[in-house]
Amino acid sequence: MPMLSKDRLRGTLDVLILKTLTWGPRHGYAVARWLEETTGDTLTIEEGSLYPSLYRMEQRGWIESEWGTSELGRQAKFYKLTAAGRKQLRVETAEWQAFVDVVSRVLLPG
Amino acid sequence: MPMLSKDRLRGTLDVLILKTLTWGPRHGYAVARWLEETTGDTLTIEEGSLYPSLYRMEQRGWIESEWGTSELGRQAKFYKLTAAGRKQLRVETAEWQAFVDVVSRVLLPG
DNA sequence: CCCCGTACCTTGACAGTCTAGGCATCGACT
């Protein structure tokens, strides 16, 4: 399978995280693990991208955080979607879809 | 239809240009016009992104340029794909496909 | 004469990703 170049995630990391949180509150580390598992390690979520993204989205009011205890008994910051975050998810998903359709029309045969 | 956020093109502009050139040599301005027409103005190719991209790809040996005369009788720089460019197009198209599949699997219902 | 379209290019700001670190805790293994 093709190796994905660096920076490919640009512009889609946020929406992926938002989507992950629709399954319920999760802490950052778990979000990254879940995304990597779900994509069969095709995507790797670097921590240097993950935590800034979570911070940005909390500033923007898309997610909220609360300290709690992880499944393994560690301190962990749990994030959950806000109403604004859910709306943002819808918007960005639609954008993603539209963008992919257009690019695919150019790139793919048919 | 959803307005596409800025910077969405990041990482895909190059491959879109390469694909455009498979229909034959074109000058930069024509590449941009063709992409915008083909996508029904969903994508707008900024000249500040277009020309640097063409420059980069020529440096990397993916395209070659030659000055000529446009359909309207103006001086214009015509670009054509090299063998390396054709290979690069295949690689990046496959990457794009893989990336879209993975992200869609996460984002879309089903 | 002036403006718009064509055609190319450059500069600077900016955002988001990456690499590469650091910190702390815990369990497992030596």
Next chain:
DNA sequence: AGTCGATGCCTAGACTGTCAAGGTACGGGG
């Protein structure tokens, strides 16, 4: 006891490519 890896959070700095906004030049039409 000591070490190591995994868990869990964070930061600093480099980098890359996009954007906005400019500039140059030429030609045709009003």
